[in-house]
Amino acid sequence: MQRYIARRLVQAAVVLAGTSVLVFVLTHVIGDPVALLLPFQASQEQLAAVRHALGLDRPLWFQYVAFVRGALHGDLGLSVRQHVPALALVLERVPATAELALTALSLAVGLSVPLGILAALRRRTFIDRAALLFTIIGQSMPTFWLGLLAILVFGVTLRWLPTGGMGGWAHLLLPATVLGVFSAAGITRLTRASVLDVVAEDYLRTARSKGLRETAVIGRHMLRNAALPVVTWIGLELGTLLGGAAVAETVFSWPGMGRLAVQAIFARDFPVVQATVLFAAAVFVLATLLTDLLYAWLDPRIRYG
Secondary structure, three states: OHHHHHHHHHHHHHHHHHHHHHHHHHHOOOOOOHHHHOOOOOOHHHHHHHHHHHOOOOOHHHHHHHHHHHHOOOOOOEOOOOOOEHHHHHHHHHHHHHHHHHHHHHHHHHHHHHHHHHHHHOOOOHHHHHHHHHHHHHHHOOHHHHHHHHHHHHHHHOOOOOOOOOOOHHHHHHHHHHHHHHHHHHHHHHHHHHHHHHOOOHHHHHHHHOOOOHHHHHHHHHHHHHHHHHHHHHHHHHHHHHOOOHHHHHHOOOOOHHHHHHHHHHOOOHHHHHHHHHHHHHHHHHHHHHHHHHHHHHOOOOOOO
């Protein structure tokens, strides 16, 4: 197990290194941030002076080496516009993103797993068809469109919920629900398929013949064997949501990492974009590692070496 974790950590380092190269190059081809910092009538001498002060007149490879050297010490540079550490700006937004992501995933799992199980156990009934219709609609609707529709209906027309911002549970309900719909649709479809793969296995018939209650058969035997692909999907969704749900945060003006990244991209704030993407990549890699380790608990036959 220790060798496996060490190998995965090495792989994670490689992934983060590749991500850093990619995001560093891409952020430097989207435009010159100096042009947004100075007035339109600024002279070429003024532009050159600011580029020199920010180190943007140096070769790209030299800037990347300096970036990596700082990153290894926890320094991802200063925000071009706010002149504060970029990593500090990202960490300030983590609690808001975590609150939104965990709420959305909790709603998604709480709805989709029971619905997927029920659809599999009641195959070709109205419940099954309704669940399949939900998965199709949930995975085909763009998040931004669903968010705008939810704002129009529940915020503007009915005036039941706030249309944006961060506050109590009322502010959280709309963005978390909208964000969780896509995840719930995928988890429902996968749960249904996984349960159908094991529902006719001999060990379930044996368990029933021993007189076990149906709830015990489902919870203790069927779900544990059908859970691995579902857990994989949930782990990937958790990593993605914690990395920053940019669309939902932007639509609902939620002050999370995703909205920060979008604002930084439009402002060409290179250090903030790089810090956000690297932090999101690290969260995603950690989520996948924890998911793999959870396999051994769910299925004792799995051994890592």
